[in-house]
Amino acid sequence: MSKFKYTDENEKEFQRLLKKYPNSDAMMLPGLWLVQEQEGWVSPDAMIFMADRLGKSPVEVHSFATFYTMFNLKPIGTYHIELCKTLSCMLMGAHELKKFIKETIGIEPGQTSEDGKFHFSEVECQGACGGAPMIALNNEYHEKMSVEKLKNIIQECKNEC
Ligand code: FES
Known part of the structure; x- marks a missing residue:
């Protein structure tokens, strides 16, 4: 039961x-x-x-x-950052975003931050290639992402917790 x-x-x-x-x-x-x-x-x-x-x-x-890779089989952080790692997003700067996430939050794909706030996943094409590079934050798409925009988003998440 x-x-x-x-x-x-x-x-x-x-x-x-x-x-x-x-x-x-x-x-x-x-x-x-x-x-x-x-x-x-x-x-x-x-x-x-x-x-x-x-x-x-x-x-x-x-x-x-x-x-199905979209199902989380263990608890994840409050904010789930999904970064597209497919071609269009890679060509448009996904690698810099990944590097920034590692430097600012200290997590690699598949990891949750020690404070439990953030979980980071790399995902395949999300069908938003025209807005590459894109991330999804708790399933909400953010397109034409840049390090500067991501910095603001992460800061907003930190402020909310
Ligand atoms: S390649 Fe990233 S959304 Fe399609």
């Missing part, structure tokens, strides 16, 4: 989605996405919850969640 529960709002959304998707396989992605929006990551407990809700085994849910 899982201790994880959707919030009332997410439970309503889950019920709405259940009517929209044809079967439990198709519901796995939106169901886990709701979990991640709520918790910031998909815990083993939440996988058991999802298995119960969709009539799957926990192993099936685990296989699914680990296949």
Whole structure:
């Protein structure tokens, strides 16, 4: 039995989605996405919850969640910085942004800062190549990014915490 529960709002959304998707396989992605929006990551407990809700085994849910790189399988920082590492963004300066993140926050891709505020991921093309280089901060896109703009964004995040 899982201790994880959707919030009332997410439970309503889950019920709405259940009517929209044809079967439990198709519901796995939106169901886990709701979990991640709520918790910031998909815990083993939440996988058991999802298995119960969709009539799957926990192993099936685990296989699914680990296949998709967008699911965080451990807790991440308050601010999740995703930097695109694909061609257009690399050509337009993603490397400098990566270097800046390392110098200012002290983290490499896959790491969370010691204070738990920031988590840094490198991701494949996010479909915003026209705005390269881009980062996503907690899923919100910031295009035509520069070191100066990133410096301000990071400072704003630090001020908010
Ligand atoms: S290459 Fe970065 S968004 Fe497409």
